Amino acid sequence: MAAIKINHEKCTLCKLCIDACPFGAIEIRDEKLFINENCNLCGICVKTCPEGALSKEESVVSFADISSYKGIWFFAENRDDKLCPVAFEMLNAALQLKRDIGEDVAGILIGNNVKKFASELTARGADKVYVIEDSMLEHFQEETYASAMAQLIVKHKPNIVISAATMIGRAFIPAVAAKIRTGLTADCTDIGIDPETKLLVQTRPTFGGNLMAKIICRNHRPQMATIRPKMFEESSDVNNGQPDIIIEEFDKSSLLNNIAILKKERMQNTVVIQEAEVIVSGGRGVNDPKNFEMIRELADLLGGAVGASRAAVDSGWIPYPHQVGQTGRTVKPKIYIACGISGSIQHLAGMQTSDYIIAINKDPDAPIFRVANLGIVGDIFEVIPVLIKKIKEARKC
Amino acid sequence: MEIVVCIKQVPDAFEVKIDPETKRIIREGVDSIINPYDNYAIEEAIRLKERFGGTVTAISMGPPQAERALRDAMAMGVDEAILLSDMAFAGSDTLATSYTLSDGIKKLGKFDVIVCGRETFDGSTGQVGPEIAHHLNISYITYVSKIHNISDGVMECSRLMEDHYEELKACLPVLITVVKEINQPRIPSLKGMLKAKKAQINTWKSENLEGDISCYGQDGSPTRVVDVWTEQMKKDGRVIEGETEKVTDVLFDELKKLGIV
Numbered sequence: 001m002a003a004i005k006i007n008h009e010k011c012t013l014c015k016l017c018i019d020a021c022p023f024g025a026i027e028i029r030d031e032k033l034f035i036n037e038n039c040n041l042c043g044i045c046v047k048t049c050p051e052g053a054l055s056k057e058e059s060v061v062s063f064a065d066i067s068s069y070k071g072i073w074f075f076a077e078n079r080d081d082k083l084c085p086v087a088f089e090m091l092n093a094a095l096q097l098k099r100d101i102g103e104d105v106a107g108i109l110i111g112n113n114v115k116k117f118a119s120e121l122t123a124r125g126a127d128k129v130y131v132i133e134d135s136m137l138e139h140f141q142e143e144t145y146a147s148a149m150a151q152l153i154v155k156h157k158p159n160i161v162i163s164a165a166t167m168i169g170r171a172f173i174p175a176v177a178a179k180i181r182t183g184l185t186a187d188c189t190d191i192g193i194d195p196e197t198k199l200l201v202q203t204r205p206t207f208g209g210n211l212m213a214k215i216i217c218r219n220h221r222p223q224m225a226t227i228r229p230k231m232f233e234e235s236s237d238v239n240n241g242q243p244d245i246i247i248e249e250f251d252k253s254s255l256l257n258n259i260a261i262l263k264k265e266r267m268q269n270t271v272v273i274q275e276a277e278v279i280v281s282g283g284r285g286v287n288d289p290k291n292f293e294m295i296r297e298l299a300d301l302l303g304g305a306v307g308a309s310r311a312a313v314d315s316g317w318i319p320y321p322h323q324v325g326q327t328g329r330t331v332k333p334k335i336y337i338a339c340g341i342s343g344s345i346q347h348l349a350g351m352q353t354s355d356y357i358i359a360i361n362k363d364p365d366a367p368i369f370r371v372a373n374l375g376i377v378g379d380i381f382e383v384i385p386v387l388i389k390k391i392k393e394a395r396k397c
Numbered sequence: 398m399e400i401v402v403c404i405k406q407v408p409d410a411f412e413v414k415i416d417p418e419t420k421r422i423i424r425e426g427v428d429s430i431i432n433p434y435d436n437y438a439i440e441e442a443i444r445l446k447e448r449f450g451g452t453v454t455a456i457s458m459g460p461p462q463a464e465r466a467l468r469d470a471m472a473m474g475v476d477e478a479i480l481l482s483d484m485a486f487a488g489s490d491t492l493a494t495s496y497t498l499s500d501g502i503k504k505l506g507k508f509d510v511i512v513c514g515r516e517t518f519d520g521s522t523g524q525v526g527p528e529i530a531h532h533l534n535i536s537y538i539t540y541v542s543k544i545h546n547i548s549d550g551v552m553e554c555s556r557l558m559e560d561h562y563e564e565l566k567a568c569l570p571v572l573i574t575v576v577k578e579i580n581q582p583r584i585p586s587l588k589g590m591l592k593a594k595k596a597q598i599n600t601w602k603s604e605n606l607e608g609d610i611s612c613y614g615q616d617g618s619p620t621r622v623v624d625v626w627t628e629q630m631k632k633d634g635r636v637i638e639g640e641t642e643k644v645t646d647v648l649f650d651e652l653k654k655l656g657i658v
């Protein structure tokens with residue numbers, strides 16, 4: 001069994017490892033160092049120990065020939081008869097990996113009548129596109145999509161499979177990984193190739209964005225990850241010669257077929273704040289639904305969208321699609337302006353990677369200032385109206 | 398009807414803080430709680446029992462202290478609780494966690510509905526629910542926001558996707574992951590708390606389960622966390638204090654520099 005081993009003779013009980021462990025997995029029991037169930041074998045303690053008293057023991061397990069797995073795949077999400085922007089972000093992420101390992105990039109199209117999107121993917125750099133079309137795949141369903149994807153992976157053995165961490169990606173990719181019995185890293189903010197091992201290095205935030213982790217999948221293939229939207233730019237046009245489009249039959253033999261969609265209804269006036277280049281967000285400090293008009297006016301003036309903290313959404317001041325954060329949208333606009341938002345870790349998780357962050361808050365110690373490029377200590381009801389006036393005046397002349 | 402709810406104990410979301418010097422998570426004084434999303438799962442499981450009859454069993458994999466989360470669930474109205482706790486489970490990624498939980502659920506015997514939270518506060522992959530469904534070879538539905546009815550072995554429910562709602566029908570057994578729109582979790586009653594305090598919580602170790610031992614814990618986990626660090630806060634940021642006119646000027650000039658006014 002893999003484990004952290006303690007050499008009690010070398011251990012001086014200096015407790016440095018206890019402080020260093022991010023998971024609270026090291027304690028002292030009966031005057032001896034003890035590693036409890038919280039241990040994730042991350043090895044931080046091994047690096048921390050000045051006495052060399054800790055070591056990491058990996059169990060040696062041999063696996064089927066993983067070198068036969070080749071190719072970088074991305075799931076090309078499509079909805080409402082359109083390719084989603086994230087499909088091109090994933091394509092770009094895959095192309096960046098290709099630079100390091102030189103393997104072909106293939107897009108995966110699943111749906112009904114989706115073959116037509118293949119040329120859009122090849123025009124933007126995909127070497128290949130695999131297509132599975134079937135009337136059963138018309139609407140997204142975890143089971144059918146997972147079966148289709150797993151079927152392709154079993155047949156063609158890719159080295160790497162990525163998908164956007166959208167609601168759809170997060171819903172069915174875990175079942176794909178479980179079917180293939182491989183690892184899956186969730187919600188990555190970055191991926192890259194380790195120059196020595198050529199393994200996929202996956203970076204992801206946990207603890208609501210507080211703790212970053214690097215994760216690898218050494219002995220299983222494919223290496224799989226879901227990637228947060230907006231972490232990669234969309235790929236641009238390239239001339240990629242003759243597109244290679246492969247159509248596959250959907251194998252339904254293992255479907256349980258237990259679920260039916262009875263009704264599908266678009267939400268009224270859904271706002272897609274993820275697409276906006278400027279977002280002005282209001283939090284509990286906005287204090288009243290009426291005051292959101294002020295936030296909206298500023299957003300309109302700046303050509304942006306309106307965001308909100310969960311406190312504002314939970315108070316019923318603004319609907320859920322505007323919520324930014326761990327349980328709302330992840331956004332990465334060019335400019336994010338947080339008004340009356342304290343900057344809880346859950347909120348930061350959704351906007352921390354914005355290009356430029358401005359915060360207006362009356363509390364000089366508000367945590368939001370720690371991530372802000374520009375922090376304004378002030379009352380939003382004083383600052384924003386003055387700002388609006390200034391912008392309007394500037395536009396007049 | 399046999400209802401199973403999967404719950405995880407996590408550090409209290411509101412108390413997790415970072416030491417600005419060492420850039421480590423401060424754990425002292427941080428309480429452990431039921432993963433916030435799992436309260437919705439527990440509430441829904443109890444409501445299903447109240448509406449359609451049956452028993453609710455809560456199951457958790459974690460260190461011995463996770464027993465407290467299970468007691469808290471019992472205080473809300475869960476009937477039985479199982480803790481899967483063994484050093485052999487340490488270092489589990491979502492594949493091993495889901496495998497172990499599914500072994501625990503198999504040992505329970507019959508199950509009709511399994512309820513999971515949408516994701517946890519700490520790992521927050523949202524992968525464990527779908528992967529449990531795979532190991533049990535049952536169907537699953539993510540992001541369930543309302544259960545309309547269960548009759549003759551069929552559940553009717555709604556779910557919330559990015560830009561639309563769906564109504565679905567599923568044959569039991571089924572696993573669902575729930576979003577917070579589904580209900581308002583109840584506060585445990587005093588009677589519930591007293592009952593939970595005295596309740597028996599069964600702990601199962603790896604040898605109590607029938608699965609393949611090489612699929613548990615670190616050995617059964619394809620992923621490895623190889624490094625963790627805390628995010629550096631932006632260093633080049635500046636914070637301006639002063640008169641409204643003055644600070645607004647700075648703000649206005651900055652927006653001009655950024656090219657949006």
Ligand SMILES: Cc1cc2nc3c(=O)[nH]c(=O)nc-3n(C[C@H](O)[C@H](O)[C@H](O)COP(=O)(O)OP(=O)(O)OC[C@H]3O[C@@H](n4cnc5c(N)ncnc54)[C@H](O)[C@@H]3O)c2cc1C
Pocket residue numbers: 282283284285286308309310311312323324325326327328329339340341342343344345346347350360361362363366378379380381410411433434518
């Ligand atoms: C599992 C979980 C998931 C969550 N997911 C999310 C999420 O996705 N998104 C999210 O946002 N939150 C989320 N939260 C909630 C989060 O923890 C915070 O409670 C929330 O973000 C607080 O919102 P706020 O900053 O608007 O309110 P507060 O924390 O109350 O902050 C209000 C701020 O406004 C300032 N203020 C007040 N009046 C004024 C004024 N007149 N002028 C200037 N400043 C003023 C105050 O100084 C204060 O800093 C989640 C929590 C949990 C447990």
Ligand SMILES: Cc1cc2nc3c(=O)[nH]c(=O)nc-3n(C[C@H](O)[C@H](O)[C@H](O)COP(=O)(O)OP(=O)(O)OC[C@H]3O[C@@H](n4cnc5c(N)ncnc54)[C@H](O)[C@@H]3O)c2cc1C
Pocket residue numbers: 040183184185186204206211212213215403404405406432434435438456457458459489490491492494498512513514515516517519520521522523524525526620622625
């Ligand atoms: C820093 C860090 C990063 C990690 N990243 C990954 C990763 O990318 N991929 C990966 O496979 N693993 C990862 N892990 C391991 C993962 O966090 C654990 O496997 C964890 O036990 C379950 O995952 P989760 O917290 O993401 O649960 P989620 O999948 O978010 O949980 C969803 C639901 O499943 C149920 N559930 C989850 N865990 C339990 C449990 N222990 N007992 C009962 N019910 C439960 C609950 O209903 C919960 O609401 C990571 C661990 C760390 C420390």
